[in-house]
Amino acid sequence: MTRAQLTQWQVLFKAVRALGGTWDTQRTVTALRDAALLHFLAQEGLIVRIDPSRATYRVAKRRPS
Template identity: 50%
Template sequence: MIDVPQTHKDAVAKAIAALGGIWDTQRTVTTLRDSGHEPTDQRAAEKEARRVLRQLALKGSLVKIDPVRAIYRSAV
């Protein structure tokens, strides 16, 4: 069986489903690193984390709880 690498969105979605709770940029960056996605630098990692959080909010997996900062809670 071929091991298909997870996308950033898939890796974070899996963690959200398993852990629930509050999600912010730093928690998402940590999750991406733990799943083997190593960014080029911290700024790029944070930008990608915010993008993934927005995608998952559009999908309905997360609900934005802060109107200014990238802080979400699990919709489950």
């Protein structure tokens, strides 16, 4: 399953599993917002995913024209 195909539930499930700790609505909204933002930046070519099993990115060497 690619990142684009993940549902909000799946994104949240992965975040809770990876980060643990206490979760409230604010932390939940933040996790979903951040996941969407990272996905958007990757689609635009500003960042590239460096680990297919984690949401780990680095800045792209150059921005596409």
